[in-house]
Amino acid sequence: MELINFKVGCKTISLKILDILLTERFDNNLTTLPNNNKSFIGVKDYMDIPTPVFDLGIILNNISTEQSNAHILKQLRIWQEKLLNWFNTLQSNLLNSSASISSNDAELQDFILFYKEFNTDNEDLKLTMSRLNEPFQSLLETVKEAISAHNQSDYKQVSALLEKIKRSNLIQLERLFESAKEQITLDYKPIIVFTTKDGLNPHVGLLVDKVEDNIDYKKEDIKPLDKLTEVGFDLDPQTKNMMRGLIKLPQKHSVLIDPSVIFKPTQIEESESEETQAYGLF
Structure with missing residues (x-):
């Protein structure tokens, strides 16, 4: 049969x-x-x-799959906004504060768990989510360099590193976020x-x-x-x-x-x- x-x-x-x-x-x-x-x-x-x-x-x-997709889209939007807000706050402190700054990425550890444990049968979406790791880890490393430069009063280096993050890591992450959201929306037919x-x-x-x-x-x-x-x-x-x-x-x-x-x-x-x-x- x-x-x-x-x-x-x-x-x-x-x-x-x-x-x-x-x-x-x-x-x-x-x-x-x-x-x-x-x-x-x-x-x-x-x-x-x-x-x-x-x-x-x-x-x-x-x-329903529609509800499940809506939940995932909401999570992606929340993390996309949270990541940008976190960076903007850090950038403001690095450029305007003369006080010592420590790396505070603890609030972003849940984001790492989110994309590493993300489970889907959509192979394209799975690949997109896995690709978040490289630019995000690179962003964290560059942020540590910028904080170190700030604490050494090397503000020219701080500005250069912040520009590097915005031109590279943040743009890559934004594109991956948008790609993931598009794949979720377009895949549901x-x-x-x-x-x-x-x-x-x-x-x-x-x-x-x-x-x-x-x-x-x-x-x-x-x-x-x-x-x-x-x-x-x-x-x-x-x-x-x-x-x-x-x-x-x-x-x-x-x-x-x-x-x-x-x-x-x-x-x-x-x-x-x-x-x-x-x-x-x-």
Whole structure:
């Protein structure tokens, strides 16, 4: 049976190709309705059939990719501003103060942790974040030289070193910050996957980040989740019921999902438990 893999935040999920009617770009043009389900984002017409659309990121990750991206963008903007403010304050002290100045970069140690521990599946963004280290460490070293020159009253050298930082390190860091923010924004092009239970009519739409690839699976490729969900996994019933197993990929696993049971009423779920558990796998 053929599967299609989709990216949802840091997870990869698989859907049977027979469960998919269509995929289309999400243009944020859904009709919203009053509801208490945080993953329900609206209704979209598919062949004149109003179809509910759910954010699979919220279902699986408890946060939408859009919200996650917004959080990262906010962190980048905060650090970009904090770094500039830190340097401006230091520069003012170096140029205007005759008192001895010590290197005070302790507040920036969290920034080093931020970019060194930054985790993403976006290879371009990962590379950009790793490239922050060289100009930042160079900036810190040059700042130490400027402070040393200041404490020796070599103000001409102080000015030269400050200009070097502004022309080189700060410009490089600014470009990398802007590049990282651009990659986060441009990389997010979510799509709606319209699913079906009968091959003709839409069931629900699922918001995912992007299409990954397609694979053929065999019975031995599917690893059941029974043992995993029995030990220490706090999954809500709906999420647990729609997860059918794990599929081994080259460097990770994909979660096989049965979209037909998403938000199915409990009483119907129980009456069809045998059918949904089998999900045509065996």
